[in-house]
Every structure is written in structure tokens, then in C-alpha cells.
Amino acid sequence: MRDESYPAPTNVRGAEYPRVxxxxxxxxxxxxxxxxxxxxQPGGADNGLGxxxxxxxxxxxxFWSVTIPPAVPGFHYYWLVVDGVRxxxxxxxxxxxxxxxxxxxxxxxxxxxxxxxxPQDVPHGEVRARWYWAKTTGAWRxxxxxxxxDYDANPSARYxxxxxxxxxxxxxxxxxxxxxxxxxxxxxxAAGKAVPMIVVMDCGYTIPIATAxxxxxxxxxxxxxxxxxxxxxxQDVIPMVDRTYRTIADREHRAIAGLSMGAGxxxxxxxxxxxxxxxxxxxxxGMRQEFDPNTSYNGVFRDPAAFNARxxxxxxGTGTAEPRAYEAARTIRQAMDAIGVRYVYFESPGTxxxxxxxxxxxxxxxxxxxx
Amino acid sequence: MRDESYPAPTNVRGAEYPRVxxxxxxxxxxxxxxxxxxxxQPGGADNGLGxxxxxxxxxxxxFWSVTIPPAVPGFHYYWLVVDGVRxxxxxxxxxxxxxxxxxxxxxxxxxxxxxxxxPQDVPHGEVRARWYWAKTTGAWRxxxxxxxxDYDANPSARYxxxxxxxxxxxxxxxxxxxxxxxxxxxxxxAAGKAVPMIVVMDCGYTIPIATAxxxxxxxxxxxxxxxxxxxxxxQDVIPMVDRTYRTIADREHRAIAGLSMGAGxxxxxxxxxxxxxxxxxxxxxGMRQEFDPNTSYNGVFRDPAAFNARxxxxxxGTGTAEPRAYEAARTIRQAMDAIGVRYVYFESPGTxxxxxxxxxxxxxxxxxxxx
Numbered sequence: 067m068r069d070e071s072y073p074a075p076t077n078v079r080g081a082e083y084p085r086v087x088x089x090x091x092x093x094x095x096x097x098x099x100x101x102x103x104x105x106x107q108p109g110g111a112d113n114g115l116g117x118x119x120x121x122x123x124x125x126x127x128x129f130w131s132v133t134i135p136p137a138v139p140g141f142h143y144y145w146l147v148v149d150g151v152r153x154x155x156x157x158x159x160x161x162x163x164x165x166x167x168x169x170x171x172x173x174x175x176x177x178x179x180x181x182x183x184x185p186q187d188v189p190h191g192e193v194r195a196r197w198y199w200a201k202t203t204g205a206w207r208x209x210x211x212x213x214x215x216d217y218d219a220n221p222s223a224r225y226x227x228x229x230x231x232x233x234x235x236x237x238x239x240x241x242x243x244x245x246x247x248x249x250x251x252x253x254x255x256a257a258g259k260a261v262p263m264i265v266v267m268d269c270g271y272t273i274p275i276a277t278a279x280x281x282x283x284x285x286x287x288x289x290x291x292x293x294x295x296x297x298x299x300x301q302d303v304i305p306m307v308d309r310t311y312r313t314i315a316d317r318e319h320r321a322i323a324g325l326s327m328g329a330g331x332x333x334x335x336x337x338x339x340x341x342x343x344x345x346x347x348x349x350x351x352g353m354r355q356e357f358d359p360n361t362s363y364n365g366v367f368r369d370p371a372a373f374n375a376r377x378x379x380x381x382x383g384t385g386t387a388e389p390r391a392y393e394a395a396r397t398i399r400q401a402m403d404a405i406g407v408r409y410v411y412f413e414s415p416g417t418x419x420x421x422x423x424x425x426x427x428x429x430x431x432x433x434x435x436x437x
Numbered sequence: 438m439r440d441e442s443y444p445a446p447t448n449v450r451g452a453e454y455p456r457v458x459x460x461x462x463x464x465x466x467x468x469x470x471x472x473x474x475x476x477x478q479p480g481g482a483d484n485g486l487g488x489x490x491x492x493x494x495x496x497x498x499x500f501w502s503v504t505i506p507p508a509v510p511g512f513h514y515y516w517l518v519v520d521g522v523r524x525x526x527x528x529x530x531x532x533x534x535x536x537x538x539x540x541x542x543x544x545x546x547x548x549x550x551x552x553x554x555x556p557q558d559v560p561h562g563e564v565r566a567r568w569y570w571a572k573t574t575g576a577w578r579x580x581x582x583x584x585x586x587d588y589d590a591n592p593s594a595r596y597x598x599x600x601x602x603x604x605x606x607x608x609x610x611x612x613x614x615x616x617x618x619x620x621x622x623x624x625x626x627a628a629g630k631a632v633p634m635i636v637v638m639d640c641g642y643t644i645p646i647a648t649a650x651x652x653x654x655x656x657x658x659x660x661x662x663x664x665x666x667x668x669x670x671x672q673d674v675i676p677m678v679d680r681t682y683r684t685i686a687d688r689e690h691r692a693i694a695g696l697s698m699g700a701g702x703x704x705x706x707x708x709x710x711x712x713x714x715x716x717x718x719x720x721x722x723g724m725r726q727e728f729d730p731n732t733s734y735n736g737v738f739r740d741p742a743a744f745n746a747r748x749x750x751x752x753x754g755t756g757t758a759e760p761r762a763y764e765a766a767r768t769i770r771q772a773m774d775a776i777g778v779r780y781v782y783f784e785s786p787g788t789x790x791x792x793x794x795x796x797x798x799x800x801x802x803x804x805x806x807x808x
Contacts, residue, residue, distance in 0.1 A: 078537050079608075079642055100521030102473075150471030153524035160531045160538040166449050167531040167538060185568055185577045192582075195564040195613070197556055206556045211563075218681075221592040237450075242566070271450055310589075 076172045081157035084171055090136035099128025101148050106132055109143030112388055112418035139175040140422030141244050143168050161244055164235040183246040183425050188256035189215030193242050200302040203272055210238050212248050214255055214262035224312045226319035226436045227264045231328025238269045244421045250428050261436040266307055270328055272298045296335040321435045323347030325424045330354055337363035340376055345435045347381040349427040350419055352394025357401040370405045381431050383412035385423035410434060447543045452528035455542055461507035470499025472519050477503055480514030480535060483759055483789035510546040511793030512615050514539050532615055535606040554617040554796050559627035560586030564613050571673040574643055581609050583619050585626055585633035595683045597690035597807045598635045602699025609640045615792045621799050632807040637678055641699055643669045667706040692806045694718030696795045701725055708734035711747055716806045718752040720798040721790055723765025728772040741776045752802050754783035756794035781805060
């Protein structure tokens with residue numbers, strides 16, 4: 067039988083492994099002649115590579131390998147475990163996740179399905195690293211700023227701004243590297259399906275906290291983080307962006323969205339600051355506390371008619387294969403339905419708490435925001 | 438005795454190890470209760486952490502650690518070796534080097550010495566990720582483009598361009614992440630010591646080659662790579678840059694420089710294309726073949742007077758603690774002295790084939806280029 071496997075697109079240059087087979091199986095390999103035990107560990111409980119560690123087997127020369135059953139397409143974090151130590155696969159690029167640099171693999175979808183997040187022969191925007199001093203944190207920070215195609219060519223044009231946040235354990239690099247947000251926007255803008263916009267991605271971690279792999283901050287820390295991020299965004303990031311880029315600096319042209327932890331930050335910052343944002347998106351996220359229409363989010367839902375009149379887009383998305391987020395989305399929807407608040411709901415079929423869900427979320431959200 | 442050690446600035450957020458002591462000693466630590474042997478391996482023969490692997494010792498709880506003697510300041514690649522397997526330190530960011538993502542540690546210099554490559558309260562440029570289709574390689578590629586402060590604020594200003602290359606095993610991310618080129622330029626431009634310029638960084642790997650750790654391509658492959666890079670730069674990158682950015686698109690305002698492998702590329706591409714470049718810089722690099730004033734670099738040195746009249750800056754730099762590159766620089770200087778070609782020579786005292794040498798090289802080179 068001919069071997070039609072190929073190096074994963076997330077491999078570093080020249081690396082032959084991991085390899086993806088046409089049916090979605092993946093072969094991992096590591097040279098470790100002195101090791102006693104080597105495993106592949108998919109990241110997270112509902113990872114598209116499967117839930118459990120896979121034992122690798124050693125050949126006579128000291129190469130350990132395993133071929134795993136067909137994976138769900140998309141981007142999956144994983145690591146290798148060598149004699150009990152979690153390590154990265156030298157064949158893969160690393161991606162900031164789980165609070166550290168972590169291996170990841172892209173298991174491709176069919177090209178026609180994947181086209182929306184692949185580079186196409188269309189005008190391309192830029193992703194700009196922008197350093198700034200944040201007075202709320204007392205430190206230099208880096209934001210990543212997507213500017214749409216022709217931003218430089220049209221020096222008098224002004225643009226709406228989407229603030230777009232990563233998830234827990236990740237950072238400002240996630241949406242471009244894992245999420246391919248720039249290609250999603252390039253393609254939508256070229257097709258006339260999204261308004262040309264600036265997208266600002268910053269790091270959601272604003273106070274010193276330990277982010278041990280898999281560790282979740284307690285509720286008190288979580289709420290402090292959420293407030294500190296809102297302070298950073300409102301007092302540092304937005305003024306810097308409006309000063310630095312050709313934005314349309316009003317609430318109608320300002321959106322906030324995020325995934326998972328970032329969804330919580332988008333809901334909190336957005337819903338408590340409707341004077342600043344008219345568009346809010348929650349990707350695989352939820353409300354961390356019991357919903358009370360009179361008190362939640364500073365009482366913004368007390369007058370649903372006023373909310374509906376004021377908010378241009380309230381967007382909730384989730385994958386169908388991520389039980390926690392799916393339930394969280396249902397909770398939000400039921401709460402909103404009960405009081406008559408308008409929202410858009412989106413489901414990504416078959417995807418879990420992973421980046422393919424969020425690429426699809428952004429693909430839908432970006433067509434509706436500022437429209 | 439009070440412990441005045443602190444987490445290295447290259448650590449991921451929240452990571453307590455590796456830690457740097459005020460005298461430059463470094464303590465590494467890894468939790469690996471099941472491992473039999475764990476070592477710290479500095480990258481390369483003349484690494485500022487020292488030349489040899491350091492054995493770590495295990496405590497009762499399964500933490501392995503070692504404190505190494507005072508290190509040379511600067512950025513040092515390293516990895517851990519767990520039961521014979523080379524792995525990254527989960528506490529450190531990873532940096533693309535040795536053809537894969539590799540741990541790195543910044544051992545700080547005194548603040549007053551390090552100021553030129555630290556973010557200061559001055560106007561900051563941007564580093565822009567720019568995707569483009571390269572017809573010479575038949576693939577989408579990404580360049581990183583530094584635009585100086587006020588690039589957007591002065592939409593009619595035009596700028597000279599420096600093409601700046603990384604070394605073997607690295608990629609287009611190196612000069613910003615390891616080299617801090619953006620802060621070096623920001624600070625020089627703010628002080629009026631460098632001309633505001635655009636800096637373009639692309640990946641020097643243009644043909645498929647295996648880049649096994651430590652592996653060097655043979656001479657034939659090296660020369661094919663060098664030619665393919667020249668083709669890419671001349672036929673794809675420069676036209677794209679001149680089309681996309683507000684450049685001054687003539688040879689007087691175009692420079693090429695690089696480090697190590699990139700120095701070879703800069704010398705080859707620059708010296709054989711004086712119609713395109715008037716400024717050439719070689720950082721820790723050399724000529725890979727015997728120098729012949731009549732034939733080397735297509736005979737550009739046949740007429741030294743014409744060379745001196747045509748080339749605005751021919752710049753050679755090296756660290757004093759990197760014997761190979763130091764010798765290579767001496768060879769170039771002797772060859773140039775013998776025929777009366779004018780050049781600038783720069784030495785970085787005490788630094789090896791590492792990024793602190795190249796930060797210092799850029800700091801000097803940038804003050805002379807386009808001046």
C-alpha cells in the first residue's frame with residue numbers, strides 16, 4: 067500500500083513527523099533510545115486527537131512511534147510524555163497554550179472547507195506588533211493589531227475596531243497563529259462579506275497569577291483578573307488604539323469578543339460598558355455566576371427593550387462537541403429568551419473546545435459585526 | 438543569606454525558574470520524579486552559559502536542579518536533556534533556533550548598559566507581519582517589517598530600507614524576538630543617532646533542506662540556498678516591499694546585512710548586486726570560499742577604487758569570543774586591506790556567536806547606514 071501521509075502543516079521546516087494520513091490518522095515519532103516510556107498526550111479533555119494518552123512503542127533503533135485513530139480536523143494542542151516528563155515534540159512548532167509553549171498539530175480539513183482560513187490570492191492585511199506602556203499594569207505590553215488590506219493605501223479612511231481575546235493559558239499571539247484570524251478577515255473582506263476593520267488582540271493576563279498547566283484560578287482571582295483586564299482595555303488599550311490608528315472612535319464602531327476565558331472578559335467588559343461597545347461576542351464562553359436580570363452585569367438586562375435598542379449585535383457561539391461551553395451557551399440563551407433580549411446564536415457542528423470552533427465563530431461573527 | 442535571585446526575563450508568565458542571581462549564576466529546575474538523569478545543555482560550543490552539559494540533581498520530591506557558574510550576559514539558547522532526550526524547559530519561552538523551537542534565557546546586563554535594547558519612553562515603531570506570494574519559491578511566505586515611529590503619522594514621508602537576515606537554524610522572527618532590533622532602532626531614532634528606516638526581515642531558508650539540530654548543509658547545498666535566497670530577495674521581496682511600503686527605491690537607500698549564515702547571504706547578494714545595494718553589513722560571518730580579488734563575488738573587487746566610490750558602507754563586525762567568526766572577519770579585513778577596499782570594522786568585546794554580539798553589531802551598523 068502506498069504511504070500517502072504527509073508532514074503536518076504545523077511542523078517546523080524539514081520535520082517529517084508528525085505525519086497526517088489522508089483518513090485523518092496521525093503518526094507521531096520521537097528518537098529517544100534511552101527512554102523507558104514515551105506517550106502522546108492530547109491537550110484537554112475534549113481534544114480532537116482523542117481524550118487519552120497514547121502509548122508509543124520503541125523500535126530497535128530507539129525511535130518511538132504511534133499512529134492514532136482518525137482525528138477531528140482542526141488545531142489540537144498536544145505534548146509528549148517522556149519518562150513522566152511533559153515535553154514538546156521537536157517536530158512541531160510551539161504555540162502558547164496552557165501557560166507555556168506547547169506543541170500543536172493542524173489536522174487539515176478538505177481544502178474547499180478550509181479555504182476561508184487559508185491564505186488566498188486576495189489583498190492581505192497586516193498583523194502589527196505594537197508596544198505600549200500600560201499605566202494600569204505599570205509595564206510595557208505588546209498588542210497585536212490587524213490592519214485591513216489597503217489600510218496604508220487609503221490614508222484618510224477610518225475603520226471600526228474589534229477587540230478580540232484569546233482563552234485561558236494563551237496570549238495575544240493565539241488568534242493569529244492558532245486562529246488564523248488575519249486570513250479569515252482577508253478572505254471575508256475580499257468577498258465583500260465583512261466590513262474592513264481593525265482587530266486588536268491583547269493579552270488577557272493583567273495581574274500576576276500562577277498559571278500551572280491545567281490550573282484554574284479561583285473565583286476571587288478570576289474576578290480580579292476580569293476587572294484588571296477591563297481597566298487595562300478601557301484606560302490603556304482603547305485610548306492608545308484610538309490615538310495610534312485611524313479608528314472610528316465611537317461605540318457603534320467598537321466591538322468586543324473573545325473565546326472561553328476571553329468570552330467571559332468580553333461579556334463582562336462589554337455588557338458593563340455599553341457606552342463604549344455596541345457589539346459583543348461570546349465564543350465558547352459563559353457567565354461564571356448565577357444570572358439575575360436585575361443585578362448581573364451591573365443591571366444592564368433590567369430593561370431588555372433598552373438593551374435591544376442599544377446593542378447592535380449580541381452574539382453567542384459554541385461547538386456542539388464541547389459539553390461545558392454548550393451548556394453555558396444554553397444557559398445564556400435561556401436567560402435572554404426569558405427576558406426577551408435579542409441575540410444571534412451559532413453552533414459549530416462536531417467541534418470541541420478548540421480553535422476550529424473559534425475560527426468558525428469568527429467567520430460568522432465578522433460577517434455580522436458593524437454590518 | 439538573602440536570596441536575591443529573580444525569574445529570568447525570558448520566562449513565561451508566572452514561571453519561577455530558571456532564576457538569575459545578581460552575580461550572573463543561573464538556577465535551572467525541572468519537576469521530573471520518574472526521570473533517571475536530567476541535564477542542562479547550553480546551545481553551541483561558545484555559549485555564554487558555558488560549553489558543557491550540567492548535571493542536575495534530584496531532591497526528595499522529584500525536582501531536579503542545578504546552579505551554574507556566572508554566565509556571560511546576553512541571550513543564550515539551551516535545552517534540557519531528560520533521559521537522553523533533548524527537551525525544552527517549560528519555564529522558558531521558546532525561540533526558533535537550531536531548526537526547531539528551543540529554550541532561551543536572557544541573562545541581563547546592568548540596566549545602563551542594556552538600555553539601548555530595552556523599551557524606553559520614546560516613540561515606538563511597529564513590527565508588521567506581511568504575507569506575500571513568492572513566485573521564486575511557489576509558496577506563501579511571511580516577512581516581518583519594522584516601520585519606524587511616525588510612519589503612519591507622516592503619510593507622505595519615504596524611507597530607506599535595510600534587509601536584515603537571521604542566522605542558521607533561525608527564521609524571520611529572530612531579529613525581533615532574540616535580537617530586539619525594534620527597540621534598538623526606536624532608541625537610536627529617538628536620539629537622532631539613526632536615520633528613520635524600514636527594516637525587512639525574511640526567512641533565509643528558501644529551498645527544502647533538512648535542518649537537523651547542529652547539522653550544516655554541504656557546500657553545494659549552501660551555495661544553492663544562497664542563490665535561491667538572492668533570487669527570492671531580488672525578484673519577490675524587494676519588489677513587494679517597494680510596492681507596499683513608502684520606500685526610497687534606489688540603491689543609495691537600500692542596505693543588506695545579516696548575521697552568520699545571514700552574513701554570507703548579505704555578502705553574496707549585496708556584493709553581486711551593487712546596482713541594488715549601496716550598503717552591506719556582515720555580522721559574525723565570512724566568505725565561505727577562498728578569496729580571489731579577480732573572481733570572487735563576480736569580480737566586484739577587481740577595481741577597488743570603483744568599489745570604494747560605489748559602496749557607501751561596507752561593514753564587518755564580530756565578537757571577540759567567537760574564534761571562527763573572529764578569524765573569518767580577519768580574513769575579510771586582510772583581503773580588503775591588501776587591495777585597498779574601504780570598510781568599517783567593529784568588535785564586540787567578550788561576546789561569542791550569540792545575540793548580544795548581533796545587538797551590538799546592529800547598534801553600530803544602524804548609526805552608520807544611510808548616514
